[in-house]
Amino acid sequence: MDKLVIEGGVSLNGPIRVSGSKNAALPILLACILPEGPVCLHNVPRLRDIHTTLKLLDILGCETSFEGNTVCSEVKDLKIEAPYDLVKTMRASVLCLGPLLALKGEAKVALPGGCAIGARPVDLHLTAFEQMGATFDLDSGYIHGKCDKLKGAHIHFDFPTVGGTENVLMAASFAEGETIIENAAREPEVVDLANFLIACGAKISGHGTSIITVQGVPSLKGSNYKVMPDRIEAGTYMVAAAMTDGELLIQDCPFQELESVVYKLRKMGVSLEEEEGGVRVRRANGLLSGVDITTQPYPGFPTDMQAQLMTLMCLANGAGTIEEKIFENRFMHVQELVRMGANIKLKGRTAMIRGVERMTGAPVMASDLRASASLVVAGLAAEGRTDVQRIYHLDRGYEKLEDKLSAVGAKVWREKE
Numbered sequence: 001m002d003k004l005v006i007e008g009g010v011s012l013n014g015p016i017r018v019s020g021s022k023n024a025a026l027p028i029l030l031a032c033i034l035p036e037g038p039v040c041l042h043n044v045p046r047l048r049d050i051h052t053t054l055k056l057l058d059i060l061g062c063e064t065s066f067e068g069n070t071v072c073s074e075v076k077d078l079k080i081e082a083p084y085d086l087v088k089t090m091r092a093s094v095l096c097l098g099p100l101l102a103l104k105g106e107a108k109v110a111l112p113g114g115c116a117i118g119a120r121p122v123d124l125h126l127t128a129f130e131q132m133g134a135t136f137d138l139d140s141g142y143i144h145g146k147c148d149k150l151k152g153a154h155i156h157f158d159f160p161t162v163g164g165t166e167n168v169l170m171a172a173s174f175a176e177g178e179t180i181i182e183n184a185a186r187e188p189e190v191v192d193l194a195n196f197l198i199a200c201g202a203k204i205s206g207h208g209t210s211i212i213t214v215q216g217v218p219s220l221k222g223s224n225y226k227v228m229p230d231r232i233e234a235g236t237y238m239v240a241a242a243m244t245d246g247e248l249l250i251q252d253c254p255f256q257e258l259e260s261v262v263y264k265l266r267k268m269g270v271s272l273e274e275e276e277g278g279v280r281v282r283r284a285n286g287l288l289s290g291v292d293i294t295t296q297p298y299p300g301f302p303t304d305m306q307a308q309l310m311t312l313m314c315l316a317n318g319a320g321t322i323e324e325k326i327f328e329n330r331f332m333h334v335q336e337l338v339r340m341g342a343n344i345k346l347k348g349r350t351a352m353i354r355g356v357e358r359m360t361g362a363p364v365m366a367s368d369l370r371a372s373a374s375l376v377v378a379g380l381a382a383e384g385r386t387d388v389q390r391i392y393h394l395d396r397g398y399e400k401l402e403d404k405l406s407a408v409g410a411k412v413w414r415e416k417e
Ligand code: UD1
Pocket: 023, 024, 026, 092, 118, 119, 120, 121, 122, 123, 124, 125, 126, 159, 160, 161, 162, 163, 164, 189, 302, 303, 304, 326, 327, 328
């Protein structure tokens, strides 16, 4: 197993480029099951979750290639089963349920287990498909879904689930008649998926709002599509610049999509300016102050940036709070940050952070993707050496992280644990 070693206390300076979005690429790759003919996707990040998804596409009967950051895929002989070995390593595998039900009228997808950040059920996905005419059995740990032909339906999500909206969007594109999704997720990655489906011939409107309308079409055609840049990666670099009191020019930055994060960072005393070539990030006048944050569905503050902002608050003047409203149990970075000198108290789903003058390096353990990112950012600013163990979490979501950070001055390298 690899770990990341960081000699902290170095300011990061220079240009840093954001890769394609993992959370947009995953559903778009699974949507490649739907069109006839080849699909080519550009700006696909080379990450573990993407390789897992390509393996799943292979098993489902697609022929795929991955060169540079371009994936090409074509359906040959579509199968209906997503095995547990893959699903257990990547929960997003459940997103093949919608396309398979729509195309084959049957799907067997291993039920994703709990994960480090909570139970994360898929009940909202299943209820929506039931409304579209599917029935489900639980068979030896597999969700076994069947339907004659999926029919358009009026779906109202109790919660604007990202994965649920994406799953239904894919299925509805190919279902019979009209589907209306109310209380749909408005995340930019949902919009990117909708735009991809539209490029393949789907009839979708309202994506990016909470009511999406889809007119099913009898077939979709392969197309070329460029995946959006990763807003969470970009946000993580914003925090890294402020944390190390450096100045980064973030290239390919989806600035509009980061509005809630930018708002809080500015309140903390971070200067973010859009210019030709990117977004320039540095501290406005040297000092940072604490803020209060509540995670919300988009356009609210993203849960995937919660751990990184908490880390930045560890070095701010005064106190701030973070309330986590999307996932239970997403505070596992707290104990590790405390080991590095942070002052954080937890009460239920709220963390109270009091700024400290400095943090010190320590061996720490990554527990999930965004927690790992926060520990790396903490290590960059801390005095001395930080060893971030279980770095495989980071490899799921950050392309060439240590290369990119080294290029802007960080002392960071990979070692065997
Ligand atoms: C996606 C993102 C993840 C991000 C999250 C919230 C991907 C691959 N992952 O996850 O990085 O943190 O959105 O922005 O895009 N829920 C249910 N029942 C359901 C579905 C969800 O109770 O059927 C609950 C979940 O347990 C969770 C909350 O709703 O507490 C949010 O889940 P959801 O919006 O579906 O997130 P994901 O698609 O899993």
